[in-house]
Amino acid sequence: MKTTDEFHSYYDSKLITDLQPLESERKGFIKRILRISFIFLVIAGAGSGIFFIFQNKIIDAIERMGYANAGVSADLVNSFTKSTANNFADKMIQQQVNLMRIEARVESKKASLTLLLIFNILIITVWIIVFTIKTARFSKKFRTKFKSEVIQKIVLFIDDKLNYRPAGGISESNFRNSNIFLTDVDRYKCEDEVSGMLGATRFEFSEVHAEYKKTETDSKGRTKTRWITIFKGLFFIGDFNKHFKTRTIVLPDNLERMFGFIGKALQSMNVGRDQLIKLEDPEFEKYFAVYGQDQIESRYILSTSLMKRIVDFRQKSKRPVSLSFVHSKVFVAIPVGANLFEPRVFRTILNFEMYRNYFEYLALCTGLVEDLNLNMRIWTKQ
Amino acid sequence: MNPMLIGLIAGAAVLIILALMYNSLVGKKNQVDNAFGSIDAMLKKRYDLIPNLIATVKTYMQHEKDTLTKITELRSKAMSGNLSNDDKVALNNQLTKAIGGIMVAVESYPDLKANQNFLQLQGSFNEIEEQLSAARRAYNASVTDYNNGVEMFPTNLLAGIIGYKRRQVFEIPEVERQNVSAADLFKK
Numbered sequence: 310m311k312t313t314d315e316f317h318s319y320y321d322s323k324l325i326t327d328l329q330p331l332e333s334e335r336k337g338f339i340k341r342i343l344r345i346s347f348i349f350l351v352i353a354g355a356g357s358g359i360f361f362i363f364q365n366k367i368i369d370a371i372e373r374m375g376y377a378n379a380g381v382s383a384d385l386v387n388s389f390t391k392s393t394a395n396n397f398a399d400k401m402i403q404q405q406v407n408l409m410r411i412e413a414r415v416e417s418k419k420a421s422l423t424l425l426l427i428f429n430i431l432i433i434t435v436w437i438i439v440f441t442i443k444t445a446r447f448s449k450k451f452r453t454k455f456k457s458e459v460i461q462k463i464v465l466f467i468d469d470k471l472n473y474r475p476a477g478g479i480s481e482s483n484f485r486n487s488n489i490f491l492t493d494v495d496r497y498k499c500e501d502e503v504s505g506m507l508g509a510t511r512f513e514f515s516e517v518h519a520e521y522k523k524t525e526t527d528s529k530g531r532t533k534t535r536w537i538t539i540f541k542g543l544f545f546i547g548d549f550n551k552h553f554k555t556r557t558i559v560l561p562d563n564l565e566r567m568f569g570f571i572g573k574a575l576q577s578m579n580v581g582r583d584q585l586i587k588l589e590d591p592e593f594e595k596y597f598a599v600y601g602q603d604q605i606e607s608r609y610i611l612s613t614s615l616m617k618r619i620v621d622f623r624q625k626s627k628r629p630v631s632l633s634f635v636h637s638k639v640f641v642a643i644p645v646g647a648n649l650f651e652p653r654v655f656r657t658i659l660n661f662e663m664y665r666n667y668f669e670y671l672a673l674c675t676g677l678v679e680d681l682n683l684n685m686r687i688w689t690k691q
Numbered sequence: 692m693n694p695m696l697i698g699l700i701a702g703a704a705v706l707i708i709l710a711l712m713y714n715s716l717v718g719k720k721n722q723v724d725n726a727f728g729s730i731d732a733m734l735k736k737r738y739d740l741i742p743n744l745i746a747t748v749k750t751y752m753q754h755e756k757d758t759l760t761k762i763t764e765l766r767s768k769a770m771s772g773n774l775s776n777d778d779k780v781a782l783n784n785q786l787t788k789a790i791g792g793i794m795v796a797v798e799s800y801p802d803l804k805a806n807q808n809f810l811q812l813q814g815s816f817n818e819i820e821e822q823l824s825a826a827r828r829a830y831n832a833s834v835t836d837y838n839n840g841v842e843m844f845p846t847n848l849l850a851g852i853i854g855y856k857r858r859q860v861f862e863i864p865e866v867e868r869q870n871v872s873a874a875d876l877f878k879k
Contacts, residue, residue: 604726687817
């Protein structure tokens with residue numbers, strides 16, 4: 310099993326040179342998108358500049374249109390202000406007309422600024438649309454290339470007999486057959502599948518994201534749909550090294566940790582699950598609660614050594630893993646919050662930490678074969 | 692009227708609680724017997740495998756004739772059916788030791804080690820030993836459950852009255868088998 314240090318050397322000596330062309334491609338895209346954004350900025354700036362140069366003329370035109378709309382002759386208004394008013398009545402009318410003219414001017418100025426605002430918002434909207442579409446298209450192409458070149462190499466580094474399929478994954482029926490998660494799945498996505506055979510053990514694992522739909526109708530009759538995650542992370546299926554007929558499920562033990570032996574009593578009342586199996590390893594019992602259809606077969610599967618190995622794996626991965634044993638196979642669910650193996654477009658891909666993360670998750674899953682000692686075939690299953 | 696009604700309800704509640712406690716104790720006792728029965732079933736499976744083992748190994752292992760004879764004797768004694776539970780357990784522990792000794796001795800017979808029949812048989816024996824171990828662990832778990840009922844409050848009061856006593860858990864003889872291997876290696 311390759312160590313992180315060995316991977317670091319591999320990265321420094323080989324992988325980083327393979328990454329250079331991809332990084333250049335990414336940088337090229339950034340340059341292009343910046344150029345386009347700059348052009349939009351120039352258009353907006355130029356438009357606004359032109360506006361401010363001709364602002365008075367524009368306001369004049371708007372004012373004229375305003376008078377025409379109101380049915381007032383602009384010329385008549387202008388002539389009235391210019392003519393001399395002799396008597397009191399004429400002076401009064403002149404005052405009114407002046408006030409009206411000032412108001413009209415202010416309104417026209419407001420209208421012109423609104424026009425400018427609309428113009429800029431339009432430019433920004435078009436820019437956002439172009440930016441989003443271009444980024445999405447490049448991101449998709451980049452991701453595909455990254456996976457088939459870089460992730461593929463990391464998988465082969467771990468073991469050159471492994472197969473990597475970026476678009477493959479654990480099938481939904483296999484996921485459901487594990488019986489780890491009882492909720493019905495409404496939306497199922499999987500990707501980044503690694504499969505192969507190590508020793509006598511055939512195995513496969515992939516990223517899985519399973520969700521269920523919750524529709525809520527509020528008091529006004531409007532329906533809102535929410536998607537709630539059932540499981541998101543890495544899902545592993547491997548041949549188990551013993552024959553067995555019934556199923557055994559190993560789940561993270563939350564109740565016992567919080568409530569001690571009352572928690573144990575509550576666990577045995579868990580509806581929808583098989584009977585609770587109480588095992589002897591105290592560390593194992595601290596982490597997990599086991600449900601099985603047959604008290605003896607569950608203990609046959611979970612021997613003292615396997616229980617220790619599972620505890621070690623739980624401590625190594627630092628995640629609340631679940632396992633199940635069904636149809637002579639072992640299923641392991643490792644929850645991971647983030648979406649793995651996805652390169653970021655707007656950040657450099659020459660960051661070792663990123664690859665170290667990928668390597669450690671890939672090694673964690675491939676290492677399960679050794680960690681659970683699945684290649685020990687001293688019983689009747691070969 | 693009122694005090695009588697309260698008295699009746701209290702009395703009924705006490706009866707119900709007593710019934711629940713009694714049933715839980717009986718259930719646990721039966722679970723222990725059930726688990727012992729499963730061990731018996733596994734032991735029988737092992738008895739069935741032994742003749743095949745003897746036949747396969749006999750021609751190769753000239754030096755272990757004594758152990759093989761001992762295994763056959765132990766098997767007939769254990770199957771005879773008039774034994775107390777303790778005797779049965781003791782005999783079977785001896786059987787485990789003897790069979791373990793044979794499996795270790797095979798190391799010095801390379802022809803036998805490569806023999807397909809023997810390898811399959813070894814796999815079956817490993818499996819039955821592991822299943823026996825699982826059955827013993829299940830028995831121990833049900834005995835612990837039963838002992839908890841007999842000794843914890845409040846069911847311990849009822850258990851004292853009906854005469855249920857603590858039971859012993861099984862010692863797992865795998866530790867013994869390990870000692871045999873070490874001793875044998877040193878002997879050679």
